[in-house]
Amino acid sequence: MDKDKIDKKDHILDVAERVFSELGFDGASTRTISGEAGVNMAMLNYYFGSKEGLFLAVFKRKIISFQDLLKNIGSDGSTSAWNKIEKYIELYTQRVVTNNCFQKLLYQELSMQRRGELSDQITDILMKNVSEIRKILQDGVKSGEFNKNIDIELVIATIYGTKNFIVNSPQLTSKVLGYDIQNDKLLEEKFKPRIEAYLKTLLKSYLMNEHDNTTK
Amino acid sequence: MDKDKIDKKDHILDVAERVFSELGFDGASTRTISGEAGVNMAMLNYYFGSKEGLFLAVFKRKIISFQDLLKNIGSDGSTSAWNKIEKYIELYTQRVVTNNCFQKLLYQELSMQRRGELSDQITDILMKNVSEIRKILQDGVKSGEFNKNIDIELVIATIYGTKNFIVNSPQLTSKVLGYDIQNDKLLEEKFKPRIEAYLKTLLKSYLMNEHDNTTK
DNA sequence: TTGCATCAATCAATCGATTGATTAATTTTG
DNA sequence: CAAAATTAATCAATCGATTGATTGATGCAA
Numbered sequence: 001m002d003k004d005k006i007d008k009k010d011h012i013l014d015v016a017e018r019v020f021s022e023l024g025f026d027g028a029s030t031r032t033i034s035g036e037a038g039v040n041m042a043m044l045n046y047y048f049g050s051k052e053g054l055f056l057a058v059f060k061r062k063i064i065s066f067q068d069l070l071k072n073i074g075s076d077g078s079t080s081a082w083n084k085i086e087k088y089i090e091l092y093t094q095r096v097v098t099n100n101c102f103q104k105l106l107y108q109e110l111s112m113q114r115r116g117e118l119s120d121q122i123t124d125i126l127m128k129n130v131s132e133i134r135k136i137l138q139d140g141v142k143s144g145e146f147n148k149n150i151d152i153e154l155v156i157a158t159i160y161g162t163k164n165f166i167v168n169s170p171q172l173t174s175k176v177l178g179y180d181i182q183n184d185k186l187l188e189e190k191f192k193p194r195i196e197a198y199l200k201t202l203l204k205s206y207l208m209n210e211h212d213n214t215t216k
Numbered sequence: 217m218d219k220d221k222i223d224k225k226d227h228i229l230d231v232a233e234r235v236f237s238e239l240g241f242d243g244a245s246t247r248t249i250s251g252e253a254g255v256n257m258a259m260l261n262y263y264f265g266s267k268e269g270l271f272l273a274v275f276k277r278k279i280i281s282f283q284d285l286l287k288n289i290g291s292d293g294s295t296s297a298w299n300k301i302e303k304y305i306e307l308y309t310q311r312v313v314t315n316n317c318f319q320k321l322l323y324q325e326l327s328m329q330r331r332g333e334l335s336d337q338i339t340d341i342l343m344k345n346v347s348e349i350r351k352i353l354q355d356g357v358k359s360g361e362f363n364k365n366i367d368i369e370l371v372i373a374t375i376y377g378t379k380n381f382i383v384n385s386p387q388l389t390s391k392v393l394g395y396d397i398q399n400d401k402l403l404e405e406k407f408k409p410r411i412e413a414y415l416k417t418l419l420k421s422y423l424m425n426e427h428d429n430t431t432k
Numbered sequence: 433t434t435g436c437a438t439c440a441a442t443c444a445a446t447c448g449a450t451t452g453a454t455t456a457a458t459t460t461t462g
Numbered sequence: 463c464a465a466a467a468t469t470a471a472t473c474a475a476t477c478g479a480t481t482g483a484t485t486g487a488t489g490c491a492a
Contacts, residue, residue: 026242111384154414165377168327
């Protein structure tokens with residue numbers, strides 16, 4: 001049946017996502033992945049063409065599912081721009097908790113810039129996410145809700161960057177914060193509400209207070 | 217002469233640093249490194265014991281030079297806390313321009329956590345920088361110059377994270393900003409002053425404006 | 433039977449590492 | 463000092479292991 005095939009592919013993708021996240025692209029061999037997935041090695045190439053094809057398939061499935069969630073926020077015309085930003089922050093910090101292993105992998109890959117074709121595709125997909133939040137910010141400026149002097153692109157860099165710094169260097173961050181970021185319970189209960197409140201306060205004060213960007 | 221040997225080892229380290237930065241630990245083969253350095257493959261093992269030994273040597277050399285750069289901005293008691301933050305931002309954004317290749321490698325390694333001993337050393341070094349800026353922020357709060365509700369640790373994450381996001385994913389950032397971040401001239405002339413002004417405005421509005429961290 | 437799914441076996445390529453031989457430099461010895 | 467002995471530096475060649483990929487045989491459902 002066709003359903004079985006899809007389920008099997010999905011199972012392989014689940015395992016591959018985990019193993020890639022744990023060991024990186026190079027560290028994860030096709031033998032390890034197929035072994036842990038309980039399928040024959042040749043099936044990976046049969047289904048996905050190549051190791052890189054499998055890697056790309058993992059990313060496609062993941063990022064597109066995130067993108068669908070985003071579209072709903074931007075298209076809601078009834079709420080204010082700031083409300084959308086708050087929703088975005090909540091959605092984003094939730095991803096940190098549930099998906100931080102894969103998030104690490106994603107930005108590792110983007111940082112490497114090996115496999116140029118793959119980097120291009122990841123960049124393209126992420127750009128759609130960026131465009132979503134950029135539009136929210138632009139609308140907020142246009143409506144007068146946000147300060148007109150804000151640097152929209154760097155605001156995006158701050159949201160992504162603050163989260164990435166914490167997720168991608170958990171050892172350092174744990175030392176800075178004083179508790180273990182890699183502990184799922186602490187991450188969910190202590191860290192998540194903290195960064196959520198912080199990002200809201202930080203962005204609110206920057207986006208909505210008066211400040212002059214032109215000095216120096 | 218002894219000088220020649222040191223120069224040669226240093227030259228190998230120069231090349232290794234570049235190649236590792238470009239391709240990562242796994243992506244950089246010993247053949248590539250020795251080839252680009254113009255030495256025989258066996259020399260890498262002869263001098264550094266193993267590939268990992270070479271990798272560690274690259275970091276050791278760099279970390280030593282890092283410690284020299286640690287400046288005591290915080291020790292200047294004559295200026296305000298905000299003035300110190302501004303100085304810190306300027307110093308930090310300068311490093312983006314001059315060292316961004318190795319910075320990438322450093323945070324990749326910190327992210328991977330594959331060579332635990334090395335991760336520990338990197339973390340220790342970075343913690344010294346963190347302690348510097350944390351003290352400045354604490355002093356600012358104590359003197360009433362900064363809002364007492366600020367989240368000091370996450371402010372640090374924002375400064376580091378915003379910069380790292382841009383440096384470590386130049387392809388994405390270039391697309392977001394609309395110009396090539398990997399072009400040294402544009403990086404220096406267009407991007408550096410921009411992120412400098414942005415970080416100052418962002419932090420000023422958060423640190424010095426009134427806001428309530430307790431809501432929600 | 434026909435076509436897709438699955439498998440063990442095997443492929444060529446590349447990896448890091450090591451070998452033994454050779455040369456260059458240094459030290460010891462007479 | 464100079465010849466001999468020793469050590470350090472360098473090289474081409476090759477090692478075994480592992481990699482991603484492919485093959486041809488086999489099973490199986492339609």
